[in-house]
Amino acid sequence: MDKKRTISITLGIIFSAVGLYLAFRNVPVSSLWHYALQLNYGWAVPAAAALTGAYLIRSVRWQWLLLPAGRVSLANAYHSLIISMMINCLLPGRVGELARPMVLKKRANFPLATSIAALGVERLLDLLALLLLLLPTTFALAPDAETAISFGNQQLSRALLIDLGYISLLVAIGLMVAVYMVGHDRLRQFAIVRLKRLPAFFLCLHLKRPADWLDQGIPLVADFIERSAHGVKYILTFKGFIGAVSISLAFWGFNALSFYFLSLGSPGIELNFMDICGVMVIICFFIALPSVPGFWGLWEAAGVLALSYHGVARDAAAGFSLFSHAFHIFPVIIAGWVSCMILGFRWTGLKNPSVADHSQA
Numbered sequence: 093m094d095k096k097r098t099i100s101i102t103l104g105i106i107f108s109a110v111g112l113y114l115a116f117r118n119v120p121v122s123s124l125w126h127y128a129l130q131l132n133y134g135w136a137v138p139a140a141a142a143l144t145g146a147y148l149i150r151s152v153r154w155q156w157l158l159l160p161a162g163r164v165s166l167a168n169a170y171h172s173l174i175i176s177m178m179i180n181c182l183l184p185g186r187v188g189e190l191a192r193p194m195v196l197k198k199r200a201n202f203p204l205a206t207s208i209a210a211l212g213v214e215r216l217l218d219l220l221a222l223l224l225l226l227l228p229t230t231f232a233l234a235p236d237a238e239t240a241i242s243f244g245n246q247q248l249s250r251a252l253l254i255d256l257g258y259i260s261l262l263v264a265i266g267l268m269v270a271v272y273m274v275g276h277d278r279l280r281q282f283a284i285v286r287l288k289r290l291p292a293f294f295l296c297l298h299l300k301r302p303a304d305w306l307d308q309g310i311p312l313v314a315d316f317i318e319r320s321a322h323g324v325k326y327i328l329t330f331k332g333f334i335g336a337v338s339i340s341l342a343f344w345g346f347n348a349l350s351f352y353f354l355s356l357g358s359p360g361i362e363l364n365f366m367d368i369c370g371v372m373v374i375i376c377f378f379i380a381l382p383s384v385p386g387f388w389g390l391w392e393a394a395g396v397l398a399l400s401y402h403g404v405a406r407d408a409a410a411g412f413s414l415f416s417h418a419f420h421i422f423p424v425i426i427a428g429w430v431s432c433m434i435l436g437f438r439w440t441g442l443k444n445p446s447v448a449d450h451s452q453a
Contacts, residue, residue, distance in 0.1 A: 127359065127411035135357030139350045139419065146346035147174065147427075153217070153339045156332075157210040158196075161203060161322035168199045171431040178428020181386045181421055199435065205316045209274065209323025216267040217327075217340040219260050222376055225344065226257050229370035239400050243393040248378055250401075256377045274317060275324040284314045348372050354416050360408025367402055374398035375413075391417045 147170070155169040172195035179188030193207030230253070240249035273279045287310055326332040348369040355361040355368050363371070378394035379387040395413025396406060404412075 127407060128415070130359045131411075131415060132357030135353050136419065139353035140423070142346050142350040142353060143420065143423070146343050146350065149339055149343045149346060153336065153343065154210070154214065156335065156339070157213055157323065157326050158202070158206065160325040161206040162200075164196065164200055164202060168196060171199070171435055172196050174424065174427045174431050175435075177424050178431075181425050181428075184385050195435070203319050203322070205319035206323040209320035210326075211323075212267060213271060213324050213327050213336075216264060216271060217336055218344075219264040219267070220337065221340040221344050222373060223257065223260055223264065224341075225369065225373045226253075226377065228366070229373045230254065230257070232367070232370055239397060241393050241397045243390055246381060248393055248397050253374060253377055256380060260377070260380075271324045271327065274320050275328040277321075280317060280321055284317060287314055287317075344372075350420070351416055354419060355412065358408070358412045358415065360405055361399070361412050363402055363404075371395065371398040371402075386421055388417070 151166060151170040151173050154173055155164055155166055158164050158169070172192045175195055176188040176190075176192040179191050180186050181188075189211060192211060193202075193204045196202040196207050197204055230250075240247050242248075246252070273283060327336050348365070351372045352365050352368045355363060375391055375394045375398060378397075379390055381390060383390040392410060392413040395416065396409040399409035399412065400406070
């Protein structure tokens with residue numbers, strides 16, 4: 093492991109430890125340990141099955157989104173997905189998202205621009221699914237649910253949750269406009285033509301140096317936009333849109349099911365499936381805030397807040413939040429490492445994999 097990566101992981105561990113301290117500084121450690129001893133770990137088996145199903149569904153969705161540009165095997169779709177998620181768990185800034193197109197490029201010689209565009213579509217689908225689930229979640233909260241939890245310089249509260257919902261809605265609208273413009277042939281060509289006229293516009297303003305820079309960069313941007321079209325075309329068909337939204341809801345449903353099975357083995361958590369689904373949704377919106385790698389501390393704070401809305405005691409809420417977090421993080425890290433070993437990728441980067449399969453199979 094190189095020096096920079098070692099420093100990055102070390103800092104991530106330190107920040108994670110600080111985040112966990114902030115989230116649990118008011119929770120007695122002895123009570124938390126006692127809670128862990130009371131867990132019924134047998135429910136982890138169906139929870140693991142549900143989580144595995146969720147990632148298989150997500151891999152199928154990723155495979156389908158890439159269909160207009162060429163067929164990617166389910167194995168390559170899964171490996172690229174799980175490796176990117178592993179990196180997101182270990183490194184800051186969600187840099188793992190960049191790994192997914194790179195893995196496909198190395199494994200299947202798949203165009204980067206197409207993969208990046210499909211990745212944007214996937215994020216749009218997840219946003220739409222979570223926004224749909226957020227509506228019943230917020231309506232189910234008691235009108236006087238004004239509990240707030242401090243995390244760093246953030247006050248996690250119902251008001252912040254609603255604000256995050258509005259921001260996500262604006263982002264989703266922006267992504268929908270971008271996807272439609274890139275996928276629509278006439279609009280895309282119109283945008284590219286206008287883009288190519290920018291150097292002449294700057295020359296008219298006697299700005300020679302910016303025009304020289306634009307002369308070099310605009311063809312690259314135009315080519316990127318053109319190649320991106322294949323990454324968004326699947327969702328622009330009626331069949332593709334209905335299928336993609338349905339499979340996205342199925343993915344989040346299986347994910348919620350894994351939370352629910354874990355709750356059945358957790359003392360003090362006596363909530364129905366819809367309530368647990370709401371807890372998952374609240375956690376997902378709050379971990380969109382800037383945080384340490386793996387969302388340590390922030391996930392737990394969001395979980396404690398979400399469970400407090402249903403009258404769950406703080407000790408039980410903290411224990412379940414930490415348990416569910418570890419359950420959803422560590423298997424991903426292990427699976428990502430396994431995929432790296434299967435593909436022959438080195439941890440130091442994806443630049444020189446020892447195995448490179450350039451087939452489109």
